[in-house]
Each structure stands twice: as structure tokens, then as C-alpha cells.
Amino acid sequence: MARDLIGRLGGHGWTLGVAESLTGGGVTSALVAVPGASAVLRGGIVAYATALKSQLLAVDGGLLAARGAVDPDVxxxxxxxxxxxxxxxxxxxxxxxxxxxxxxxQPPGLVYVAVSTPGGDRVRRLDLTGSRPAVIAGATAGALGLALEVISDLS
Structure with missing residues (x-):
């Protein structure tokens, strides 16, 4: 999926930024494993601590206080x-x-992945099962899959 996403983004001349929490850099790592990723990937931020989501990514502090970090709007x-x-x-x-x-x-396995484009945002809830590594792998795949879907819809 990472290779397809890099190819589609590159074909449009678009760039990508990645913000990760529970995946801890796994999405960005999957992308940089693809030759030519540097033409598309601008960078990634691992904002694992809730406060960093606000400080580095401008997530509303009131939203984080009210609902926590595991939320579709976050x-x-x-x-x-x-x-x-x-x-x-x-x-x-x-x-x-x-x-x-x-x-x-929030229960283990509850994940939200989101894609933001100039045309709007799309969020998907994932209800994953299994071990911690399985949930992280599922979240990584879910994020890449949603991004591919959004880019394909914009094409």
C-alpha cells in the first residue's frame, strides 16, 4: 500500500505529512521504505503524548481535555x-x-485514522483485535488504506 500511495501522490505532484500517535512512526517508516519516497514525503511527527498533539499539531486543547486523544475530531x-x-x-x-x-x-483496538486534503477531511474508525503489535500493524495498514482511497477518489 505504501508503494501505491507514494506512486499516486507523486503522479499528482502532491506531498504528504504524517502525524502518528499509537503507530509510533510505523506509517512513516513504511513510506520511507519505498524508493522515491523523498519526492513525496515531507515529514512525520510522532505526537505520542497527548500534550504534544496540541503543542505540535494544533489540536484543540479543550477537545483533548473533554474527550481525550482517542477521538475522530482529534x-x-x-x-x-x-x-x-x-x-x-x-x-x-x-x-x-x-x-x-x-x-x-476507550478500549484497546479502538483507532481513528484521518486524511486531510485541501478539499476536506475524512476520518475512519477502526475496531481492531489482537495483540498490541497486531493493533499497531492494523492501524498502520488502515491509515495507508484510507489515504489511498481518498487520493483515488480525488483523481
């Missing part, structure tokens, strides 16, 4: 924030609970 704001910070055409974000314990009252 994912959307992370994607828009990384787009702005990196100067990219497209922003991609992940937030969720890898487990094994709940976080902010």
Missing part, C-alpha cells in the same frame, strides 16, 4: 495540523489505543 485535527506544519498537500494521522489496557476510557 484525528482530523492531527491530519490538518501535520499538513500545515509540514507544508504538505495531504495530511495523514493515527490515534488510538494499542493496548493492552484502556486509555481515556
Amino acid at each position: 484525528a482530523s485535527q492531527m491530519a490538518a495540523g501535520v499538513r500545515a506544519v509540514t507544508g504538505a498537500d495531504v495530511g495523514l494521522a493515527t490515534t488510538g489505543v494499542a493496548g493492552p489496557e484502556p486509555q481515556d476510557g
Whole structure:
């Protein structure tokens, strides 16, 4: 999926910024493994701590205080924030609970992935199961899949 995403973005002359929480850099790592990624990928920010989502990605602090970091609006704001910070055409974000314990009252496996483009944002909820590594891998694949879907819809 990473190769397809890099190819589609490059074909449009678009760039990408990535904001990650529970995936801890996994999405960015998958992208940089693709030859030619440097023509598309502007950068990635791992904002694992909740406060960094606000400080680095301009996620509304009141939203974080009210709902916690595992929220569809937080994912959307992370994607828009990384787009702005990196100067990219497209922003991609992940937030969720890898487990094994709940976080902010949310169960392990609950993940939100988001894509931000000049034409708008799209967020998808993922309900993943399995071990912590399985949830992280599923979130990474879900984020790349959503980005491919959005870019294909814009083509």
C-alpha cells in the first residue's frame, strides 16, 4: 500500500505529512521504505503524548481535555495540523489505543485514522483485535488504506 500511495501522490505532484500517535512512526517508516519516497514525503511527527498533539499539531486543547486523544475530531485535527506544519498537500494521522489496557476510557483496538486534503477531511474508525503489535500493524495498514482511497477518489 505504501508503494501505491507514494506512486499516486507523486503522479499528482502532491506531498504528504504524517502525524502518528499509537503507530509510533510505523506509517512513516513504511513510506520511507519505498524508493522515491523523498519526492513525496515531507515529514512525520510522532505526537505520542497527548500534550504534544496540541503543542505540535494544533489540536484543540479543550477537545483533548473533554474527550481525550482517542477521538475522530482529534484525528482530523492531527491530519490538518501535520499538513500545515509540514507544508504538505495531504495530511495523514493515527490515534488510538494499542493496548493492552484502556486509555481515556476507550478500549484497546479502538483507532481513528484521518486524511486531510485541501478539499476536506475524512476520518475512519477502526475496531481492531489482537495483540498490541497486531493493533499497531492494523492501524498502520488502515491509515495507508484510507489515504489511498481518498487520493483515488480525488483523481
